[in-house]
Amino acid sequence: MSDASVSFRRVWKKFRYGEIHNSLRDLLPALGRRLIGRGVRSSHDLESGDFWALRDVSFEVRPGEALGIIGPNGAGKSTVLKLLTRIVRPTRGGCTVRGRIGALIELSAGFHPDLTGRENVFLQGSIMGMHRREIAAKFDEIVEFAGIPDFIDTPVKRYSSGMHARLGFAIAAHLDPDVLIIDEVLAVGDAAFQQKAFGRIAEMRRQQVPLVVVSHQLDRIAQLCTKAILLNRGRVVHSGTPRETIAAYVGTGESTADPIAGDAATRIDSMIVNAPDQVPSGTVITVTLTGTVRPHWTGTRESVVLRVASVETGTTVFSTDTALSGVALPYAGPFTLEMDLQLNVPANVYTIQSLVLDTLTSREVFPGPGAQIDVGEGPPFVGSVQMNPRVRMREGEHAGASSGGITPVV
Amino acid sequence: MTPAADGRATAVDLDSRSANAQAPPSGRSPEPSYDPAVDDEPSPTYGQDLREAATELWRFREMLYQLTLRDVRIRYKQAVIGFGWALLMPALVVLSGCVVRYAMTRRSGALLDLAGIASISVKALPWSFFVGTISFATQSLTGNLQLVSKVYFPRAVLPLAATFGQAFDAAIGAIVLAFVLPFLGVHASVALLWVPVLALLLFLLTVAASLFLSCANLFFRDVKYIVQVMLTFGIFFTPVFFDPEMMGSRLARLVMLNPLSPLLEGLRLAIVDQHDLLVPLVAADGVLVWSPAYLAYATLWAIVGLAASAMIFHRSEFVFAEYI
Numbered sequence: 001m002s003d004a005s006v007s008f009r010r011v012w013k014k015f016r017y018g019e020i021h022n023s024l025r026d027l028l029p030a031l032g033r034r035l036i037g038r039g040v041r042s043s044h045d046l047e048s049g050d051f052w053a054l055r056d057v058s059f060e061v062r063p064g065e066a067l068g069i070i071g072p073n074g075a076g077k078s079t080v081l082k083l084l085t086r087i088v089r090p091t092r093g094g095c096t097v098r099g100r101i102g103a104l105i106e107l108s109a110g111f112h113p114d115l116t117g118r119e120n121v122f123l124q125g126s127i128m129g130m131h132r133r134e135i136a137a138k139f140d141e142i143v144e145f146a147g148i149p150d151f152i153d154t155p156v157k158r159y160s161s162g163m164h165a166r167l168g169f170a171i172a173a174h175l176d177p178d179v180l181i182i183d184e185v186l187a188v189g190d191a192a193f194q195q196k197a198f199g200r201i202a203e204m205r206r207q208q209v210p211l212v213v214v215s216h217q218l219d220r221i222a223q224l225c226t227k228a229i230l231l232n233r234g235r236v237v238h239s240g241t242p243r244e245t246i247a248a249y250v251g252t253g254e255s256t257a258d259p260i261a262g263d264a265a266t267r268i269d270s271m272i273v274n275a276p277d278q279v280p281s282g283t284v285i286t287v288t289l290t291g292t293v294r295p296h297w298t299g300t301r302e303s304v305v306l307r308v309a310s311v312e313t314g315t316t317v318f319s320t321d322t323a324l325s326g327v328a329l330p331y332a333g334p335f336t337l338e339m340d341l342q343l344n345v346p347a348n349v350y351t352i353q354s355l356v357l358d359t360l361t362s363r364e365v366f367p368g369p370g371a372q373i374d375v376g377e378g379p380p381f382v383g384s385v386q387m388n389p390r391v392r393m394r395e396g397e398h399a400g401a402s403s404g405g406i407t408p409v410v
Numbered sequence: 411m412t413p414a415a416d417g418r419a420t421a422v423d424l425d426s427r428s429a430n431a432q433a434p435p436s437g438r439s440p441e442p443s444y445d446p447a448v449d450d451e452p453s454p455t456y457g458q459d460l461r462e463a464a465t466e467l468w469r470f471r472e473m474l475y476q477l478t479l480r481d482v483r484i485r486y487k488q489a490v491i492g493f494g495w496a497l498l499m500p501a502l503v504v505l506s507g508c509v510v511r512y513a514m515t516r517r518s519g520a521l522l523d524l525a526g527i528a529s530i531s532v533k534a535l536p537w538s539f540f541v542g543t544i545s546f547a548t549q550s551l552t553g554n555l556q557l558v559s560k561v562y563f564p565r566a567v568l569p570l571a572a573t574f575g576q577a578f579d580a581a582i583g584a585i586v587l588a589f590v591l592p593f594l595g596v597h598a599s600v601a602l603l604w605v606p607v608l609a610l611l612l613f614l615l616t617v618a619a620s621l622f623l624s625c626a627n628l629f630f631r632d633v634k635y636i637v638q639v640m641l642t643f644g645i646f647f648t649p650v651f652f653d654p655e656m657m658g659s660r661l662a663r664l665v666m667l668n669p670l671s672p673l674l675e676g677l678r679l680a681i682v683d684q685h686d687l688l689v690p691l692v693a694a695d696g697v698l699v700w701s702p703a704y705l706a707y708a709t710l711w712a713i714v715g716l717a718a719s720a721m722i723f724h725r726s727e728f729v730f731a732e733y734i
Contacts, residue, residue, distance in 0.1 A: 085561070086562045106560035110557055119480075122476055126470075126476040127561060131472050132472055
């Protein structure tokens with residue numbers, strides 16, 4: 001028995017296309033067939049009008065992993081989602097998902113236009129499998145997240161499409177799923193809400209919730225996923241790291257020239273660490289970065305990364321970045337970024353290096369400033385390195401405590 | 411896209427690009443071929459299927475509650491007459507029953523009396539529950555296309571919510587009826603203990619029909635027209651306006667073949683005639699009015715019908731999204 005949260009074992013799925021017989025003349029033979037066997041499962045051969053939507057597709061996702069599924073239209077991505085969410089069953093092979101499935105798909109399918117937002121939260125929550133008490137406990141949080149406290153007792157038919165979508169997402173985001181399945185829903189609401197939504201997903205990722213994402217937004221796949229598969233015409237034509245798989249899909253591959261520093265939209269100008277030269281292990285330090293973003297086509301997919309590496313061995317022991325933390329870099333202009341790190345590391349000398357990463361190609365496009373820090377003995381260190389990063393972003397001039405908008409901490 | 415299998419050989423064109431990618435668990439995979447000799451995962455037995463359907467339904471009981479609440483809310487939010495809505499349909503059935511009965515009995519001399527009105531009222535309520543439920547439930551799956559094609563939940567909650575919504579209306583009707591009946595000369599008796607039993611059987615039978623018809627209407631869209639016609643004329647083949655014994659011995663037995671008949675007749679006898687349903691009843695002219703076998707017959711319909719329709723429903727619910 002494998003310990004995977006999601007497993008697809010050699011799944012085949014047959015669909016019909018075109019007109020399906022729907023006259024009563026076929027009722028008796030059809031019901032008879034269904035009663036005897038499993039309907040479509042029992043027939044193995046392709047009849048006319050049938051096609052294989054999936055052919056021999058296998059994959060697994062374990063806790064802490066995130067699988068991206070990419071491919072052209074008609075590749076079978078939606079079919080995979082329908083099988084995962086148990087809307088349809090495989091023609092052949094097995095598909096299991098352990099625990100409660102949180103599907104960020106059709107987030108407001110259950111809304112009734114004549115009911116109020118409040119009534120719809122309970123209705124939609126129950127459709128997603130939540131109980132009344134659970135919804136009631138999270139109700140305020142959901143309304144807060146959706147940002148519609150004044151309209152919660154208004155019938156949703158009077159909602160704008162943005163409010164509608166935000167409420168749907170907010171309910172789904174508070175489901176506490178064992179497995180999260182996402183279908184292109186990051187295109188919900190305005191930029192600020194998308195960032196909040198993305199932050200919520202990044203948070204679930206940090207809680208080791210296994211994730212399956214289907215998206216045409218390749219940069220999102222690169223940001224979120226630990227591995228990816230490329231589907232084409234119902235079969236897996238490539239599987240590997242997101243970067244390789246995306247490369248296989250877009251056809252750029254290794255041949256593309258490295259973007260040079262001058263190509264990056266984001267520059268990091270300075271780095272300040274608010275700590276003495278030697279600190280005990282376990283201390284929380286704050287690293288403050290200032291930089292500028294110029295309007296440039298790569299800007300939206302860049303992320304500021306902080307890497308902590310051991311001076312002795314050169315290995316990176318921890319890294320965090322703005323994309324993973326759900327913090328957006330400004331579209332243009334100066335910014336100040338504060339990152340709190342808890343130095344849960346064995347006593348040693350470490351470098352803290354900042355850099356700018358192109359999340360689509362996973363390339364370092366700008367080497368930022370770095371610093372060195374000497375970590376002394378602290379409380380006994382156990383387990384893996386987890387620095388509990390907290391990231392704050394301030395846009396605007398660098399002058400100290402500016403009054404610029406502060407993006408909420410994720 | 412072409413349906414022919416060989417039309418798909420072009421799928422390999424993407425492989426050449428990824429040929430040198432080599433990260434685990436990785437790489438390219440060979441073109442799969444379908445081998446019918448490979449065994450499927452074993453099909454579940456009937457017992458496993460029914461248990462699975464029941465546990466899933468239990469897991470989604472909150473959704474069933476919320477959907478029922480939705481249906482009731484919508485109906486009462488929109489309707490000007492509010493709770494009067496629950497009474498309108500049964501009241502109309504009673505009224506038309508009285509008109510028909512009056513016309514039938516005027517010639518024979520035995521005019522429609524209070525007991526006659528009471529028996530029509532007692533049977534009109536379950537009949538309008540049945541009709542209301544079936545007409546709502548038949549379209550419950552096709553009417554929630556967005557949900558059925560995009561979201562997982564045990565599909566049975568949709569026809570069941572329609573049934574519970576109508577049961578709510580029927581309960582209001584029953585309360586009103588309980589206040590009206592004493593004025594029609596009906597008094598409480600021990601035989602009233604049969605009412606919950608008969609109500610339960612009626613509920614199960616209605617659920618069975620709802621499941622079957624909603625499922626059938628999903629696959630065959632003309633089912634709803636047939637259902638509408640059957641519900642319109644069904645009242646002439648179900649003893650609502652009349653009592654079966656009025657038709658003579660042979661026809662009475664034929665009418666009682668309708669699985670709803672023993673339930674409606676049982677309700678009438680238990681409430682209006684205060685008759686114990688375990689005891690057979692023969693009219694003065696020798697026509698068999700009631701036999702416990704009728705009760706057994708209706709029970710059989712309810713239980714076997716429910717098991718069979720639940721089975722058909724559950725086995726086909728995983729292709730709903732493909733056919734809807």
